[in-house]
Amino acid sequence: xxxxxxxxxxxxxxxxxxEIFEELGAVVIDSDLLSREVMERGNPGYDQVLARFGDSILxxxxxxxxxxxxxxxxxEGARRDxxxxxxxxxxxxxxxxxxxxxxxxxxxxxxxxxxxxxxxRRFDYVITIQSDIEIRRERLRQRGMKxxxxxxxxxxQASDEERAxxxxxxxxxxxxxxxxxxxxxxxxxxxxxxxxxx
Numbered sequence: 204x205x206x207x208x209x210x211x212x213x214x215x216x217x218x219x220x221x222e223i224f225e226e227l228g229a230v231v232i233d234s235d236l237l238s239r240e241v242m243e244r245g246n247p248g249y250d251q252v253l254a255r256f257g258d259s260i261l262x263x264x265x266x267x268x269x270x271x272x273x274x275x276x277x278x279e280g281a282r283r284d285x286x287x288x289x290x291x292x293x294x295x296x297x298x299x300x301x302x303x304x305x306x307x308x309x310x311x312x313x314x315x316x317x318x319x320x321x322x323x324r325r326f327d328y329v330i331t332i333q334s335d336i337e338i339r340r341e342r343l344r345q346r347g348m349k350x351x352x353x354x355x356x357x358x359x360q361a362s363d364e365e366r367a368x369x370x371x372x373x374x375x376x377x378x379x380x381x382x383x384x385x386x387x388x389x390x391x392x393x394x395x396x397x398x399x400x401x
Contacts, residue, residue, distance in 0.1 A: 206328070208323060209313045211333065212333075216342075217332050220376070224391065235313065239268070279359075
């Protein structure tokens, strides 16, 4: 197994790149998706998050991610508390998934906060996705986010320079989907497949 970390700032296109890699044959583990799962009722993160943040973040018995986000992006201490709860649970679940993958497979781990958690050393290869800041902002507006929400989330994350400093490869995503797909296919063929076929 060859383990790859895929990172990038919010709105950079990580999820799209992950989907392309999955179509090419990679096993893709999405940390954002796992973080939602570990906070669902009946999972260990649910009780821990409620114990820290209280019942005000509940909606119909489930954790309201928007309400939780409003708290943590206004309070760095609260954000660090949440990360201390969720990150170990997500890592454990991701490692469990990866352990079931057979030999000669490429496992792509989508991890938004790779630089922030000093997680790069756990992987064989690191790819970061970069997009110009205004392109990222426009993508996030199209998702329905307000400008102040976008600014808070971007400022809470590492810079492009910091993510590039831990990367083996940087993929630019300022163009069309076809251009991005072509770039990812080239990375797959030139940079990743040789690692499992040698």
